[in-house]
Amino acid sequence: MMGGAGTAPIAAETGQGKTRIAPDVVAKIAGLAARDIPGVHSMGSGVARRIGQLRELIPGGSQAASQGVSVDVGERQAAIDLNLVTEYGQSIVDISDAVRRSVAGQVEGMTGLKVTEVNIQVDDIHVESPQDSQQSRTQ
Amino acid sequence: MVRVEDIAAAIADAALGVPGVAGLSPGRGVEVSTPYPGGKVVGVRMAADGVTVGITADRVPLPPIADQVTAAVRRVLSAVGDDRPVTVVIDDVLPEALSRRVT
Numbered sequence: 706m707m708g709g710a711g712t713a714p715i716a717a718e719t720g721q722g723k724t725r726i727a728p729d730v731v732a733k734i735a736g737l738a739a740r741d742i743p744g745v746h747s748m749g750s751g752v753a754r755r756i757g758q759l760r761e762l763i764p765g766g767s768q769a770a771s772q773g774v775s776v777d778v779g780e781r782q783a784a785i786d787l788n789l790v791t792e793y794g795q796s797i798v799d800i801s802d803a804v805r806r807s808v809a810g811q812v813e814g815m816t817g818l819k820v821t822e823v824n825i826q827v828d829d830i831h832v833e834s835p836q837d838s839q840q841s842r843t844q
Numbered sequence: 845m846v847r848v849e850d851i852a853a854a855i856a857d858a859a860l861g862v863p864g865v866a867g868l869s870p871g872r873g874v875e876v877s878t879p880y881p882g883g884k885v886v887g888v889r890m891a892a893d894g895v896t897v898g899i900t901a902d903r904v905p906l907p908p909i910a911d912q913v914t915a916a917v918r919r920v921l922s923a924v925g926d927d928r929p930v931t932v933v934i935d936d937v938l939p940e941a942l943s944r945r946v947t
Contacts, residue, residue, distance in 0.1 A: 715910075794872050799889060803879040806848065823871035 725817050728778045732771035733824075735785045738772070738811035742803045744795040748773030750788050763774035781820045787825045793832040801825045847926050849880035852888045857915040859897050859932075864909035866902035869935035876933070894929040895921065896939070900936040910934060 739745055747754055749772040757768040773788040786810060791800050809820040856868055868887025870876050876898045878885040891894040895919055901909050910932045917930045 723941075738881065739905075743882075743884045744879050769901050795873055796889070798891065799877065800879055802892075803848075803881075807881045 726778075728776045729771065729792060731783050731785070731812055731816060731818065732777060733778045734812050734815050735776065735787065735808045736770040736774045738807045739787055739789065740770075740806045742800060742807055744800040745804065746790045746792050746794050748787065748789055750790050753788070754790070757783065779819070780796050781819055782821050783812060783816075784821050785823045786787040787823065788824060788828050790829040791827055793830050797827055801827070837838065847880070848890050849878060849883075849885060851877035851889050851920065851924060851926070852880075852885040854920045855888050855895065855897060855917050856885055858920045859899060862909065862916050864901055864903045865913060866900045866938055868898050869898040869911055869933075871898045871933065871935050877933045890916050890928075892928075894935060896931045898933045898935045900938065901934050901941060902938045903941045904937070906934055906937070 736748060737742075747757075747768075749757060753772055757772050760766045761768060775786045777784040777786075787804065787808070789798055789804065804825060805823045808823050808828060812818060812820050853854045859865055859868060869887045876887055876896055878888050878890050887898045895917060897913060899909075899913060903909070913932045914930050917932070921928060921930070
């Protein structure tokens with residue numbers, strides 16, 4: 706599994722020339738498409754989320770759109786793995802269905818690549834609690 | 845291709861159009877909703893094994909309301925060639941319903 710790094714750009718079209726789309730592009734589109742779904746709180750495994758939070762502290766810094774996304778791209782196909790944190794009280798099945806549809810639709814629509822699979826791993830559940838804001842104040 | 849959220853929204857409209865339905869309800873447990881990019885249709889769940897619609901009733905008796913909602917949802921689904929089973933959940937009844945008995 707490639708970590709979305711731009712190691713091997715891929716050919717999406719041939720004919721009078723080739724169009725290559727870097728895996729990073731696919732990962733970014735997939736990340737944004739997944740975040741669009743209500744019920745997706747954040748993305749990435751524990752370590753990636755912590756690094757993402759640190760990046761947010763830097764002025765002008767923001768979480769990478771491709772955080773929590775890894776893509777495997779072939780000539781004309783892409784397989785996408787996602788790590789999600791969902792909101793407590795929401796159906797993980799419903800959210801993953803919606804994420805899968807959104808990601809496959811956006812990636813296929815924007816890149817022309819066929820999305821063969823969107824694998825989703827839910828790493829954590831986010832619980833909204835009044836203590837959240839209290840903790841950040843006392844720390 | 846018809847998008848799931850469009851079907852869910854059509855189902856929500858159909859259910860709201862039934863006399864006796866005061867509103868759609870997400871339920872008390874796991875939220876009944878259909879998430880889509882940028883929002884969600886609350887009160888309608890489009891699962892692979894069936895469609896669930898949660899409603900709040902504003903009158904009694906309840907069974908005719910449930911029957912009419914089921915029929916309305918069925919009409920929307922059959923229009924797009926979908927034959928998933930429909931479950932209507934009456935989540936709540938408005939207090940004034942008891943004084944507005946319609947038969």
